[in-house]
Amino acid sequence: MSLRDRLAAKARRRVSFPVQVSDPTADQERAAGARTQLAVGQATGITSESIEALREAVTAADAAVEAHFVDVEFEALAPDLFEELLAANAPGGDVDQPAMRIALAAACAVDEELRDEQWWAEQFASGAWSPGELADLYYRLFTVLHYTVPAGGVSKG
Structure with a gap:
């Protein structure tokens, strides 16, 4: 294929954009405990079968933590x-960030089910989204997708 x-x-x-949809705290604690058990097992020289069982426990605990998040x-x-x-969202030249966030979320969503401004407005007004999540989503939708220049590839130097 040519250039x-x-x-x-x-x-x-x-x-x-990763969205936390449920509380991962208990599963994060279980995952940390599983990692500690694995480290102790490796340090004490237990059997390879036991080490493999501990690794499987860590994998399962990590999967349980990941289930608390969805990627949009x-x-x-x-x-x-x-x-x-x-x-449309910058009257007088100043961007109305909450309105622009709603419009961008609906317009940029890859999943067609999520292309609904009213639904996004309700989600963002629900109180379930922290100020940090809202700010990060706006940054990614506005700046990362539309203004930031992607980093170049691997240097040939």
Whole structure:
């Protein structure tokens, strides 16, 4: 494939946003305990079968922690669509960040079921999203997807 073909096939940028959907505290404590048991087992020289069982316990505990999170995929808009959203949500030149976050979440969601501004507005107003989560999501949707220049590839130097 030529360089020209590769550039013509360029995909829009995507970002995955992890959302905590339930409390992982108890499972995180179990995972930490499983890691401690594995470390102690390795240090004391227990049988390889026992070490393997401890590794499996760590893997299962990590999976239980991961189940408390879902990744939501977002894709950058075409430049003209982004500019339209920006104009609609920047009266007087100042971006209305809460409104822009809602509009971007709905417009950029890869999952079609999530392309509903009213639903996102309700989610963000529910009190379940922390100020940090809201700020991070806005940053990723606005800046990372639409303004940040991706890092280059591996240096040839």
